[in-house]
Amino acid sequence: MKGNIVIYIAIMFFVSFLIRVLPLTLIRKQIKSPFLKSFLYYVPYVTLAVMTFPAIIHATKNPIAGATALVLGTIASWIGASLFQVASIACIVVFIVELLI
Amino acid sequence: MEIVNKQTNKKAFKEGFRDGIPIGLGYFAVSFSLGIAARNAGLNALEGFIASALCNASAGQYAGFALIAANASYIEIALVTLIANARYLLMSAAMSQRISPKTGLLHRLIVGHYITDELFGIAIAKPGYLNPWYTYGAVAFAGPCWATGTALGIIAGNILPLRVVSALSVALYGMFLAIIIPPARQNKVIAFIVALSFACSFAADYFPLISQLSSGIKIIVLTVVLSTAAALLFPHKEVEQ
Numbered sequence: 001m002k003g004n005i006v007i008y009i010a011i012m013f014f015v016s017f018l019i020r021v022l023p024l025t026l027i028r029k030q031i032k033s034p035f036l037k038s039f040l041y042y043v044p045y046v047t048l049a050v051m052t053f054p055a056i057i058h059a060t061k062n063p064i065a066g067a068t069a070l071v072l073g074t075i076a077s078w079i080g081a082s083l084f085q086v087a088s089i090a091c092i093v094v095f096i097v098e099l100l101i
Numbered sequence: 102m103e104i105v106n107k108q109t110n111k112k113a114f115k116e117g118f119r120d121g122i123p124i125g126l127g128y129f130a131v132s133f134s135l136g137i138a139a140r141n142a143g144l145n146a147l148e149g150f151i152a153s154a155l156c157n158a159s160a161g162q163y164a165g166f167a168l169i170a171a172n173a174s175y176i177e178i179a180l181v182t183l184i185a186n187a188r189y190l191l192m193s194a195a196m197s198q199r200i201s202p203k204t205g206l207l208h209r210l211i212v213g214h215y216i217t218d219e220l221f222g223i224a225i226a227k228p229g230y231l232n233p234w235y236t237y238g239a240v241a242f243a244g245p246c247w248a249t250g251t252a253l254g255i256i257a258g259n260i261l262p263l264r265v266v267s268a269l270s271v272a273l274y275g276m277f278l279a280i281i282i283p284p285a286r287q288n289k290v291i292a293f294i295v296a297l298s299f300a301c302s303f304a305a306d307y308f309p310l311i312s313q314l315s316s317g318i319k320i321i322v323l324t325v326v327l328s329t330a331a332a333l334l335f336p337h338k339e340v341e342q
Contacts, residue, residue, distance in 0.1 A: 003175060005148055011175055012165045013155040015182040016189070021213035023193035025206065038332035044188035045284065045291055046327045048160060048277040049298035050320050051185070054306060056274040061267045073275045077282030083219065084127035090275030091134075095268035 056090075065097040110234040117223075117238025124219045124239065125246035127276075131159060132247045134272035135166070136254015142169040146252040153251040154244070157217050161185040163273055164320065177318065184321050192221045201230040208233040215240050218280055290335045298327055 053070065060066035069090040076089045132153060139149040144166070156162050164185045168178050193216055200212065212224075212233050220239055224231050258266055285292035305311045305319055314322065 003169070003172065003178075005142075005144060005169065007175065008165065008169050008178055009148065009152045009155065011179050012152065012158075012162065012182050015179050016156045016158050016161055016186050017214060019183065019186050020189045020193050020216045021210055023190055024197045024200070024213040024216075025209050027194050027197050034336050034338075035332050038335070038337040039328050040187065040191045041337040042291075042294055042328040042331040043184075043191075043324060045281050045294055046298045046331070047185055047187070047320065047324045048281045049295045050302040050323045050327075051160060051164065052274050052277045052281075053299040054303045056271055059267075059270045059274065061263065065267070066271060069271045069275065070278070073271075073278040074282055077278045078286055080283070081279065082123075082127070083276055083279040084123070084130060086279035087127065087131055087134075087272040087275035090271040090278070091130075091268045094271050095264065098264055098267060 060094050060098065062098050062101055064101060065094040068097050069093045110232065113232040113234040114238035114241075117235040117240075118242055119238075120223050121220075121239030121242040124223070125243035127219070128243055128247040129250040131272050131276050132250030133254040133257075134269045135159065135162060136251040136256075137258040137266055137270055138163055138166045138170075138273075139251060140255045140258045142166040144169075144255060146255045149255045150248045150252040153248040157215060157244070157247065158182075158186050158189075159217075159273060159276060180321055184324055187324075188218075189216050189221075192216050195225065196221065196231070199225060199231050200233075204233065212236050215244070219243075290331070294327065294331050298323065301327060 056070050057063045057066040060069070072093050073086050073090040076086050081089065135153070136149055139152065139162075144152065152162060152165075156165070161182050164181045165178055168181055173181075193213055196212070196216060200209065212231070215236055220236060220243065223239060224236055227235060254269075261269075281291075281295055285295045301323055302319075305323060311319060311322070
């Protein structure tokens with residue numbers, strides 16, 4: 001199926017907007033359910049991890065470059081590099097590795 | 102009283118603007134790489150600019166663009182946007198406890214629209230009730246960076262050498278690592294969940310039935326299954342800050 005890009009963007013906007021705005025405008029109390037709280041707590045980590053690997057390896061021309069960026073990016077994050085620094089390091093690593101290979 | 106409020110708001114706006122500068126610079130680099138993904142999905146610069154101005158979501162937009170590139174259905178896009186942005190539901194809930202009950206609906210709608218990992222982070226780090234003008238100040242710099250970076254990525258992605266495009270395409274993954282790794286360092290359960298997610302995501306690409314699912318559905322299935330398992334095995338008890 002080939003969709004319409006304007007409709008795609010509109011759907012992305014409405015869903016993103018509602019997710020962010022509904023709790024802030026409607027919920028006046030803390031969420032009570034321990035399960036729901038825990039579930040929502042873990043969701044971002046699982047989603048981002050699943051999206052990162054193995055996709056990072058397929059994103060680069062050479063898989064070894066992506067794998068190296070994953071390892072060095074993880075180490076940089078671990079020792080406290082900022083969001084901007086880790087993103088830059090990942091890019092530079094891929095550029096250098098693909099230059100050498 | 103009015104004059105005092107105006108001065109307070111002006112000060113909050115200035116503070117927000119100052120704190121928004123490093124965030125905006127980071128956004129610019131990341132959204133440039135997002136623009137390359139948008140270009141692959143067939144978006145032009147204007148469409149990319151509007152999509153970024155309306156969505157303000159790195160992971161959510163990235164997933165959306167990947168699905169558009171794969172000619173996914175509208176329902177798939179909606180579900181993946183929901184899943185990829187689910188954390189904003191929590192942040193918005195947390196924010197609702199940190200905003201003055203007197204805050205009007207329009208302020209709530211705008212502040213909510215700009216809940217991102219970074220803008221939420223700096224807003225929640227402020228003591229006391231959040232002044233919406235602080236967020237507006239940060240958005241005044243960081244927002245245009247995000248949208249303009251996306252548009253430039255779409256335009257310049259065409260003229261950049263393949264080698265540079267390949268390098269920039271990992272900027273977003275680097276950003277995702279910067280979000281998930283520091284909490285993993287502090288919390289062994291999160292570290293375990295992240296490692297398990299990597300392993301399951303990798304295995305899913307080779308597992309007979311799951312490997313045939315679209316990448317969007319794969320993300321949803323893995324997220325729901327793994328987060329449910331984690332919530333059941335390791336209930337999270339700490340108070341969210």
